[in-house]
Amino acid sequence: MRLIRYFTVGMAFLLFLYLFLPTTSQAESGDTYEVSTTVLNVRSAPADGAEIVDVLTKGDTIVAFQERYGWVQTYYGGNEAWVAKHHLIPANSSVESETSASENTADTITVIANNVQVRSGPGTNHSVIASASSGDTYNTIETAGDWHKVSLANGATGWIAAWLTDAATSSNESEAAVPANHESAEKSSGSLEGYTIVLDPGHGGKDPGTIGLNNIYEKDLAMSTAETVEAQLADAGANVTMTRTDDNFIPLEKRAQISNESQADAFISLHYDSFPIQSVNGVTTYFHSNGADRHFAEEIQASLASTVNLQGRGAMQANYSVLRNNNAPSVVTELGFLTNQSDLATVQTADYQNNVAQAIENGLKNYFGE
Ligand SMILES: [Zn+2]
Known part of the structure; x- marks a missing residue:
């Protein structure tokens, strides 16, 4: 059904994609696939010899953003990554339909x-x-x-x-x-004193992350957001550790390791999103496991959705290595789409950055307060 829809409305979009997003050719955007083999390597490029960045197992699902030479591109741990298509089967439900179902x-x-x-x-x-x-x-x-x-x-x-x-x-x-505005949220919440929070600005160094419209780099925006959140949480009394403090490349395993070595009480990875279809927009929070992770993600997402001025897309499950290898309750936040004009304009404002910081503080307090 999705494919038929994309064929009927998709041609005009594809023309736009070729014009404005030249790196996303042949987009089969948003189709969800399930891994059909016991072990499936995730590689940094669409080639058998490319670096293996992670391994998926049977039943894992991925969202495809484009296809090339029998490979499917997805985002994995926030990075662009590729898996061989012949080990994938179309999943019954897409990420979008799961969201609306929940x-x-x-x-x-x-x-x-x-x-x-x-x-x-x-x-x-x-x-x-x-x-x-x-x-x-x-x-x-x-x-x-x-x-x-x-x-x-x-x-x-x-x-x-x-x-x-x-x-x-x-x-x-x-x-x-969560309460519907800052004022009531602040009243209901306590201090973050005694809590160690690890903030993980996505990407960095040789890895720019998403390159948005107007050539905005995700790694730069993630860094400035992390600095704003760091100041906010420190003000609230938290002990804040950053996985990077400048424009350096930090491997994904290292990021989870920093969290584990800090004995973090919570880990928050900060990212911005992208999608080949420019109308796709909003804020999403990802978690790995049901239980504490899911509960933490729902608190953060509810707080973001009620505080920032972008659409809330919900809390969703994803198999990201920074989450899977993390001992702390951990989330990846995708704080708006750099491929959407309206999101892009909003997320670059100081107001937005401050609202994200406030929302994360409130989400942490709500999570710890229970
Ligand atoms: Zn990212």
């Missing part, structure tokens, strides 16, 4: 007042993007605090205050959601 409650809500403002985020501090009238109904995608995220007629999403709908949130899962 977030989409399929509930509808009805607006019970006129001139109800639909906002870009769950709080009155977010900008108004549409308005709704009494009797309008929407499908809800998720709930955060006293706000419902809904699908709008134009395909976009927006947030509506629950108290202006027939679905007030006091009796549902809103207790588990």
Whole structure:
């Protein structure tokens, strides 16, 4: 079904990709594959002799961003990586459908007042993007605090205050959601004194990470974000360790090792995302294992989604080596798409960087506070 859709709408996109993203030729973008062999090498380039950067096992899944000469390119531990396609089988569910399955409650809500403002985020501090009238109904995608995220007629999403709908949130899962704005989040949380947090700015040195529109390098943005987060967490009393403090290449194994040697209480890898289709946007948090990792990822993602002004894509499972080899609760955050014009403009602002730092502080406090 996905393939058919891509064939029908995909040709115009492919033309744009050739024009604007010359490195992503032959994109089979976003198809998910499952590893069908016991051991599958992940290589740094699409060739049998290329460096082996990791190993996948049967049942692992990857998302393909392009294909070349029988190889499929994915991102692995935040780096571009390649696996041989003949050991892959198409997976039944894509990452996107897993996201919607986990977030989409399929509930509808009805607006019970006129001139109800639909906002870009769950709080009155977010900008108004549409308005709704009494009797309008929407499908809800998720709930955060006293706000419902809904699908709008134009395909976009927006947030509506629950108290202006027939679905007030006091009796549902809103207790588990983080508060909808900074002020209440700060009040509810304690200090980070006594906690060791390892921050991992993605990529560095010879590895630029994603090269976004306008030639923005992921490694540079990840570094400046990490510095902002470091200052914020240090202010909150945490003992912060960075896996790199300048533009150096640090192997993935070394990053997890630093976390383990620091006996970290939490590990946060900071990245920015990319996708061949420029409209794809938003913030995602990845975890490796169910349990503490997943819980930590959900706290960080909920805090990001309620604090920053980008779409929340959810917390998702991924087999990244910085997470798999980590003893601490650990996440990889993808803080917006450098291949999306709007995300790119937003993530470069000081406001955004400060909001990320605040969101991570709150997410840590919520996680440790439980
Ligand atoms: Zn990255």
